[in-house]
Amino acid sequence: MSGASGRVLVVDDSKGIRQLIKVNLELEGLEVVTAVDGAECLDVVHHVRPDVITLDVVMPRLDGLSTAARLRADPRTRGLPLAIISACTQYEVESGLDAGVDAFLPKPFEPDELVRLVKGLLERSDRRDGVCSGG
Known part of the structure; x- marks a missing residue:
């Protein structure tokens, strides 16, 4: 496999x-596919x-933590x-962990931190698919 491959859904209300x-x-x-909020996600x-x-x-x-909880319930x-990319408070991190979020990246972030985080989650996703394929 050459380079990274995978599809990422980016959910943020800030266009920038x-x-x-x-x-x-x-x-x-x-x-990359984008959505403007949790409801669109x-x-x-x-x-x-x-x-x-x-x-x-x-x-x-619909905020990110509620969206994460709904994704985990389906x-x-x-x-x-799931990764939270936000100016996280300790409360949001704890709430995110309770909702089943896998990783956090505080804003502002360095692009290489973002890439490393997403690639790490993709590798986890690939391993998970290998274990339990066929839905």
């Missing part, structure tokens, strides 16, 4: 942050079928690696 994440991941050969997740989802915490309609998305 969505673009920053998208560009950095696409430079690594990843496919839940609308598109089954169509998009991402390998990893990144979530902001503070968003209109058998079709329960195993998806």
Whole structure:
């Protein structure tokens, strides 16, 4: 396999942050789909079928922690690696862990930190697929 491969669903209400994440991941050969908030994420997740989802915490309609909890409650998305990319407080980190979030990246972040985090989650996702394929 040459380079990284995988599809990432980036959920953030800030257009600038969505673009920053998208560009950095696409430079690594990843496919990136974006959503503006948790509600849109839940609308598109089954169509998009991402390998990893990144979530902001503070968003209109449905915040990142509630979105994570709903993704974990759905058998079709329960195993998806989830990362919170936000200016996280300790409370948000603890709440995120309770909701089943796999990783956290505080804003502002370095692009190489973002890439390392997402690639790590993709590797975990690949291993999980190998163990339990066929849905």
